[in-house]
Amino acid sequence: MSRYLGRKLLIYLLTFFLAVTIDWLIPRLMPGDPINVMISRLGPRNPQEVQLLREYYLKIFALDVPMWQQYINFWKSVFRGDLGRSTLFFPRPVLDIIKASVPYDILLLLPAILLSWFAGNNFGALAARRRWLDNTVLPLGYILTATPYMWLALLLAWALGIVAGIFPIAGAYSFDLRPHLSWRFIQDLLLHWFLPFLSLFMVMFGGWAIGMRNMIIYELEADYSRYLEALGAPQGLIRRYAFRNALLPQITGLALQLGTIVAGAVATEVVFAYPGIGNLIVQAIQNQDYFLIQGCFLFIILGVLLANLLIDIAYVIVDPRTRLGMTGEAA
């Protein structure tokens, strides 16, 4: 067990190192220069001032040293927990910006992922048993899962926001409110949250339902199911075994989804102007904000790796075959 985990951990560390290096490198390979973009955003400025500012900012962001030096500095500050300052949102520290946005992502994605997983799997399993459900839910599921997030989001915003006027179309809470603890505010927050949530939920739901339905049918055709059936075991028992087996890949999928929890809703957040990390990433890339891009992706890398690690551990518990495999290997 410890050997298994030790090896996994080593691989994860190596992956982390490589991924973060790429994360550092890629923005720097883009044509253009963040300081120029930053200064161009300031609007009309005196030309002499522009020169002075440029030199000043190059120094502030330590972009005036050679690349290798920047790379070493980058790792040093990562270990100090310092992700630098954003050029786009200067002078705010990157960590600060991310911290302000992450709650919205979790608020949006955690319920969307968990609820769609739960509902989708149960629906899929049910569909595998009922022909009429299979005939209706399956096509619907295919349509939903093939729908681009932003298209569904736009459609919902138009139908329920503009035409029906039930839901607000932008922001995390009304512009006439200031965050405080009251029913009015919580209600407002939920009202703004609902459409982005719904659009995410629907697309994810379709994916889970189809996956589960196909898995169940596959498992019911498997040898062990046939054997159980031949032995005269009750249908309920067979289905329960099939469900357990079918659930394994879905758990992997769930964990991977949870790994992207900080940035899994880029398109949705843009459509609804929802102030999460997704929105940040788009802006950071458009403005070549090295530090913010690095910071956002660092969180994504950490999220995905952590989720994978958790799957590895969870599998040992959930799937006896992994356990057996390990002891067999150790023996």
Added chain:
Amino acid sequence: MSRKLTFVILSALVVGSLLLTACQPQTVTVTVVQTVPVKETVPVVITPTPGPSPVVYPRNETLYTSGKQWGPPTSWNPLTGGDIAMGVVGLCHETLFIYDPLKNEFIPWLAESGKWVSDNVYEVKIRQGIQWQDGQPLTAKDVVFSFEVRKITGASFSYIWDWLEKVEAVDDYTVRFTFKDPRYQEWGYVLYSLAIVAQHVWEGVPEADVPTTPGVPPTCSGAYVYETHSEDRMVWKRNENWWGTKLLGLSVGPKYIVDIVNPSNNVALGLFLKGEMDLSNNFLPGIATLVEGGYGVKTWYDDPPYMLSANTAFLFMNTKKKPMDDPAFRKAMAYAINVDEIVTKVYGNIVQKANPTGLLPVWEQYVDQAVVDELGFSYNPDQAKRILDQAGYKDVDGDGFREAPDGSKIELKVIVPFGWTDWMESIKVIANGAQAVGINLQPDFPDFPSYWEMVPGGTFDMAINNFGSNLSSTPWTFYNWVFYHPIQDTMFSGNFGRYENEEVFGLVDQLDRVPVEDIEGMKAVMSQIQRIQLTEMPAIPLWYNGLWAQWNETYWTNWPSAAEGAPKYLPCTWNGYFNMTAILMLTELKPAQ
């Protein structure tokens, strides 16, 4: 059936976590956002009814705006060279003067008066009775400090110290500026742009931190004080003790101003049409149809061009590359572009075709019509062909495109940033026009960072740009951008085509040193510049981008506009416009019943 049970528990957990996440981050935000302003609102004990800060802004007392913020507000420090939140200068921090571009008039603001007492000494009298929001008086010492502090590297306006020698307080309300090199035109710009800050607040900040501190909450002297901000908004609250009420008899209408960070076009338009936004300073494609269509959308003019003009879009040609180094070729390009088609088809008439000199309509008096009549250009493909023929550009190999006089092929690209849809459509029109006269010009759309590497770096052929042609108190800012000099490796501040001509450079510098009141002197210099500009055609003025402003009158009325009897102030919340009379717009707004 224990498995069923686990699912029930699991689902309960899910719902629970949902509720938890719904509440938790918000309690966090509450503490973050509220602790900040509370600290600063405590000293404002002068307020007659202090009361706790409200959490819901009444709709009929609140003005919703949008257009300035392209990202979350991040800095309230007017000394930073970086970007600052909407209204930091104008609503909160004030300037010595404000400038009215429509009347070409400097209006004394914090200053009571200001005048040149000799060729290189300028004296300002500060109004008596102005207070910072914490009750401290604003005096000559604050003004001196506000200039001295710009000596710090990285502070805005630090360049003025190249030509300013010293600033001293003669008495509590008189400040004297002595110049090494009096640049009258530039000084006029500084007078209404440089924010006066409170010495007692800023002197404690370590020098190295001055350009980088966010400075929140700011200590204001202006009509509004900081209320709160979050990722998608900036909120200002009326300063009930503003000096302007006492000394000028002015009071601003809206109790709160909520500035919304620019969302995407669809969201902006949606909010605007739902009446959730009062004033939008965004470029909204197709706004003309909404104005005409009775949606209650108002603009400065009821008819085309609907908007005032804010800056001039130019086509820059890289004069360091062939064949753009040839004035005849550049001139032919000017005749080949159908700007009217861009105005009508791309913009739906919300912009105006530029004068051949490129000078904004507010600078009309400086246009030398005789020079324009003699040398000006307009869309005329035949004339373009004639010029090209005469200069020896002929189609030698029969591919339909002209070759250079030396026989080499001409293959050129015109660029704008990807996603700037109006500009993208415009360069298609330009490329078509060029192709029609036999110039092989293709449109290209690099993303903004690479566009902004190619243009200042001089690696482009042709490009549209308007970054420095903005409305200001002096046409010198405009010419200093078109003919920015000296030519450097990277040209961030204009003259992207790297046009070199010492004569015109000298004239631009000379213009800077003409006194602001000497209109005739300015005209004389500018006439010479225009002659060179139209002969050499280093860059082609295309159209005037609008001062994008659309509003609805559901909650606020008496907006400024061209209509008779309406106030004549700029309806704009962009940086630099509050001190170009937009603050006076706020004093005119009246709540609709």
